[in-house]
Amino acid sequence: xxxxxxxxxxxxxGACAPLESAPPPEVGPPEYAHVTAxxxxxxxxxxxxxxxxxxxVLSVDPVVLAAAVLGVEDSFGRSQLFxxxxxxxxxxxxxxxxxxxxxxxxxxxxxxxxxxxxxxxVAQEGSRCVPANASP
Amino acid sequence: xxxxxxxxxxxxxLALACxxxxxxxxxxxxxxxxxxxxxxxxxxxxxxxxxxxxxQRLNVDIQGSDETGERFQIRFSKPIxxxxxxxxxxxxxxxxxxxxxxxxxxxxxxxxxxVTGTTERTFAEHVFSNIGEALKEIQP
Numbered sequence: 443x444x445x446x447x448x449x450x451x452x453x454x455x456g457a458c459a460p461l462e463s464a465p466p467p468e469v470g471p472p473e474y475a476h477v478t479a480x481x482x483x484x485x486x487x488x489x490x491x492x493x494x495x496x497x498x499v500l501s502v503d504p505v506v507l508a509a510a511v512l513g514v515e516d517s518f519g520r521s522q523l524f525x526x527x528x529x530x531x532x533x534x535x536x537x538x539x540x541x542x543x544x545x546x547x548x549x550x551x552x553x554x555x556x557x558x559x560x561x562x563x564v565a566q567e568g569s570r571c572v573p574a575n576a577s578p
Numbered sequence: 579x580x581x582x583x584x585x586x587x588x589x590x591x592l593a594l595a596c597x598x599x600x601x602x603x604x605x606x607x608x609x610x611x612x613x614x615x616x617x618x619x620x621x622x623x624x625x626x627x628x629x630x631x632x633x634q635r636l637n638v639d640i641q642g643s644d645e646t647g648e649r650f651q652i653r654f655s656k657p658i659x660x661x662x663x664x665x666x667x668x669x670x671x672x673x674x675x676x677x678x679x680x681x682x683x684x685x686x687x688x689x690x691x692x693v694t695g696t697t698e699r700t701f702a703e704h705v706f707s708n709i710g711e712a713l714k715e716i717q718p
Binding site for chain 2 (some may be wrong): 460462463479480487488520540541542543560562564565
């Protein structure tokens with residue numbers, strides 16, 4: 443009986459902080475490009491040590507507070523990603539940020555997304571990056 | 579004497595609390611096949627992009643990605659909230675053959691004794707569903 447009550451309580455509390463998926467964004471047309479440069483970035487993102495401490499203070503438990511501030515890795519507040527310079531096959535250049543991994547000189551397809559600050563990148567065969575008007 | 583006992587009890591409790599914590603390393607260094615898995619009929623390079631898009635649509639913090647000869651991995655964490663100490667997880671994308679790719683979702687609650695929070699099955703259902711939607715958009 444106790445286990446059943448705990449399970450029901452856990453399910454109820456879990457529903458208060460649900461995992462959610464944002465609606466899929468509109469995807470733009472494919473653009474092909476060569477990667478000309480790659481830079482690794484390490485940015486501040488996600489939760490901070492102060493936020494964890496704030497939640498821990500609410501627990502009114504010194505052990506929980508100490509564990510939340512000292513015992514949790516600080517990488518929860520950082521994010522690594524890549525910045526790519528692209529030479530578009532259709533002409534022009536672009537700089538994008540992504541967590542997709544490609545090498546310099548590689549051919550990629552880029553799809554811009556409507557209303558969100560990210561793009562889709564997919565590695566491609568080199569033949570995809572040959573301009574349409576190029577002679578064989 | 580009483581203060582000494584209290585200090586020892588506090589230190590022991592703190593050590594116990596920290597020992598019961600999962601970090602990103604817990605799931606990052608776990609075997610690739612651990613967790614829930616699903617196969618997708620698409621090339622590895624395309625599923626990599628779809629998996630990234632799938633995770634980026636979730637209300638989680640993405641900590642990074644890396645690639646080895648064995649797999650492409652996305653690391654994420656679900657933030658702390660009033661009802662959970664949060665979770666950590668990885669999505670591993672693995673080549674099966676040129677037209678088939680397997681995705682593994684492996685997550686852990688940061689506080690290993692916590693009964694609330696998001697389960698691995700729930701993470702996997704969202705990720706696999708989002709990958710399916712992304713593949714329809716990405717694949718020509």
